[in-house]
Amino acid sequence: MTAAHVTPWGAVTGGAFRANAGRLALSVAAIALGVALGYAVQLINQAAVNELSAGLATVAGDADLEIRGPRSGFDERLFFDVASRDDVALASPVVALDAKLAAEKGELAILGIDVFRAGPIQPGLIGESEDGLDTLRPDAIFLSAAAADALGAHRGDRIAVLVGLAPVELRVAGLLSAQTGGRLGVMDIAAVQDTFGRIGRITRIDLRLRPGTDIEAVRASLQAMLPPGVSVEKPEASLRAATSLSRAYRVNLNVLALVALFTGGLLVFSTQALAVVRRRTQLALLRVLGMKRRELARMLVAEGALVGTAGAMLGLVAGYALAAIAVRVFGSDLGAGYFRGVEPRLGVEPLSALLFFLLGVGAAVLGSLAPALEASNAQPGPALKAGDEQHAFARLRAPWPGIALWVLGLAASFLPPVRGLPVFGYLAIACLLVGTIMLMPRVAHALLSVAPRPRSVPAALAIDQLRGAPGQASVSLAAVVASVSLMVSMAIMVASFRQSVDDWLERVLPADLYVRASMSTDTAYLSAADVERLAAVPGVRRIEPLRVQQIRLDADRASVALLAKPVEASDPSRQLPIVGTHIVPKPGDPPPAWVTEPMVDIYGFTPGRRIELPIAGRMAPFFVAGVWRDYARQQGAVMIQRDTFVALTGDADANAVAVWLAADAQLETVSRKVVEAIPGGGNLEVATPGEIRDVSLTVFDRTFAVTYALEAAAVLIGLFGLSSSFGALVLARRREFGVLRHLGMTRQQVGAMLAAEGFAVSAVGLAVGLAIGWLISLILIYVVNRQSFHWGMELHVPWVGLSALGAVLLALATVTALVSGRQAMGKDVVRAVKDDW
């Protein structure tokens, strides 16, 4: 009996898998890379948010409502008024602050609680100790496991926190019972108030209401009795506020990772399209023998799905490993600083895994769809004849789908954000990119038509071949154009951002020296007396103290920074990087306030508008005198004059002081004297503008390290695509090369022809990629970044870098084409003219 087993599936795909194993492996790798990047980013983001959420849930415990005020606190007598209400079953007062640790050990979030009141509501915050009275002792602190690990502290050890500039030692009495990933310390509330100078002030009241009470009604009733700047919300609002700041960043990272997957899908398209061209007569034969169009199309799409499945499975495994490495190297916020103090624990996240698995398969299926439809719809009779390959992509030349996408993309770029996310900006980029790829046959034909015909025969043949088959060239170009344009657009965006940050640093750091206690914690500061001592140091010509506080304008959003320093109202551009024009206050106007760009976008604080800010327990009137650029505080900031702030609050302390030196003063000498003149001066950070600038740009580069990695992935996939498609094209044209060799063309000349083709295709891809990349960068800068982060920036094109990159890509692509086509120069090609196929 003869083994005659064959299935329709085997008849369609047997040729593909055996003849294209290498190219299919590249496609699998591209999909795997895209899925790995996307899944890794998702895992990291999800782990950080989960940990943040768990931490906040531990802090909130079983509270139904939270009354929250600014970090500077509110009058604790409010607690008694609230706790005595009939609808309140339990009330727990809390003092929450971020403390700076001495000896540059970082920060620690500290909660001061009343253990008797907090126990029923937040049992996770109760410390475990052999001595039960430790929860009441003034020097005792209980640490979360993450905090203890980070500080290397054990029970009985001592840690030092800064109060002003003076270190205060606390005894580690034990660990918290809650398993939270955040760095947290818990002390007795009175001890916190006493230690950190918060006598009579609290920052939060957690409430459990009586059973059956209407929470919304109680919330509304409570809000009416609260002072300005204090609000009552459900505990979920804290998570929304905490995660709102990082939401745009996380979404942008997700989108960047999906871009890598999209480029992988394009690679699958290139590979499948050219594989279908090569198998054109085989597939036509199957149609003649009686395979229906739909059957053939289904099987070709299933080929793509197999590639996607293999790639997605590999990608999920690689993605988990990548996430674990990235968290270890970059931290849970990938260097951006959104989740400081959060120690995430990576989980497998089945739903996310399923999503990215489906995305990987989907990208491959979509990439296979057009080639499958092309093959199944081809007329079988003509397709059986050799030479019909030129008609293979005739349908791709229709311009209207690409033009329609362009129009849609341009229109979308003018649309506003959706819930704070630049959804239409992303759509605009996708439309422009896909539209350009669809127009590539026409664009390639136009560009190649005007290219001068080289004198060298191999190069001339190369140009003739490309002109005659622009559809095939376009298939090769798809992945190249996508990856180059994405790389160029991100390079321009990052360069623009970096240059803007550098220029901004130069404007906001005009002094000779900067002395800083802390800009982000609540406990380290220079007292008014310290500021006076600093001003009196020999060699100091003048100083400019800066005070920073946090105020809450919206319960669902992160707190806004309130900054106070001496600002010249008639010309604030001397102290602030003002954007646009400013308004000079007239007599009778409320005090001026200068707001940052996010305040305009988020809160509508436009120049000239009268506003009220919750300061020191009352709503203080101001008018918006101008807008200034600030890259340090994404949540928004308001600058007021120091005199106004001191008058409202009585607070003459400073977080930082800018120092101008006398003409004959020595920088090192003055720095040393500053530290010596101030008690606790060793805990100060003293830096020159240059040093601050270097650190800032290092942080910037680290933040964008992930972006650079994703860019590199896109370029790599593009080169994969070029290599794969060139190899496929060479196989499809074996007969042609065989004829040329018969006619007397040497192997070197065939190689030169292939190199010329690779150069020409890459040059077209590079030119189009540069142009589209520039356009996309405008959308990234003026739409995506603006709507995501509310930052403005100036366009800066890194011409030198892009030129160098272009030259390298061109060379790499040419070499890739040559190496991929080495089969064309072999002896087997000569025999190809005699082959059946």
Add this chain to the structure above:
Amino acid sequence: MLSLHDVSKAYAGPRTRTVLAGIQLDLARGDYVAVMGESGVGKSTLLNLVAGLDRPDAGAIRVEGVDITRLDDDALTTLRRARMGFVFQAFHVLPYLGVAQNVALPLALLGVAAREADRRVAEMLEAVGLADRGASMPRELSGGELQRVAIARALVHRPAIVLADEPTGNLDPDSAAQILTLLRERIKAGDAIGILVTHSHAAAATADRILTLTRTGLREESAG
């Protein structure tokens, strides 16, 4: 069984080119005809129309009483799968399938059970003289042997119509003679209608009748 009634076909272009005009043809089971004509006169077009791979501009083509010009692509494909066999000048044997697998392809498309398919493939390979080559790959076969494989594939599913387009165009004279003899034998054995398109008078002479296709239509010439 197969009838073409007033069939015409033209191709659009800078100037519309009429390839076939007013073609009339009636064939019954067992008829084996050769179609000859100058290059470009439309012989392959005629085959494509009969196979349902192209549609006439006018006229009707009936296969076993069914007007195939009114069928959609799926119905045409199903008809072709079950009732037609093809032999090409370029053989068109799939290089990645073995000889037996290539012959079995029409049966696989028809969903014939594996055991029955095996039996019929073996029978057909025996009939074309390749009984011991079932496991070989196409690259191991000569041109004549490849055409035998193609003939076996064209007949394994017992089609009603066999269409052969220059089946000996790529063969040496001895192999060509053997193939033509084999083709006639198998078509007659299956009581199928055979249409042989050829430039060669010697090849055409193996058919029952010779038809000449001209720009004015099909004209019959006598055959031995």
